[in-house]
Amino acid sequence: MLNIKEIEDFKKQLSFNLKEKQVIERLNVPHDIFLPLIFSIKFGGDWSFKENSKKVMAIKEKITRFDEEKMIGYTLENVFLFNNPVIKDHEGEVHRLEKCGNKKEREIVKRPYKITIDAEYTLKASLNPMTKKITLKRVEGPFEFKGSNAYGVSHEMEHLLGNESSGESLFDFEYEIED
Secondary structure (H helix, E strand, O other), X not given: OOOHHHHHHHHHHHHHHHHHHHHHHHHOOOHHHHHHHHHHHHHOOOXXXXXXXXXXXXXXXXXXXXXXXXXXXEEEEEEEEEEOOEEEEXXXXXXXXXXXXOOOOOEEEEEOOEEEEEOOEEEEEEEEOOOOEEEEEEEOOOEEEEOHHHHHHHHHHHHHHOOOOOOEEXXXXXXXXXX
């Protein structure tokens, strides 16, 4: 038997899902294109999927704003939804540990430090935890990402292009104790 809080939480979730459906219809975006954005908003992280010739990915960027005088801040999340993305340029090489959902353990992979991307259609969703608003806006590229966001773009593009990375095993590491 559900308690009152569980029922209220369920009602909130249903209301939120209905508002999502209304936003998708208002933006005139096919439902399946919107899916990676919904996953990024609800579950966090970067997401992608491909179906026939359609490729879609969502890349999450975090920006923390902090007021030193008031000692309060928030982390704004910008989620970029790219329909049929294309990498225009990439620079640098960063060796990092990654684990993809398809793999059992993390691997050492090489990613670009900076990447420039464009798409047929790009939507930006800004999630502000202070105002509890998700602001949606169509934006034009190209877009440049550095560091973690560039790694995310590179990783998701591999999924979309069917080129799964193959890195070095985590088990190649050796433990070392410093005195």
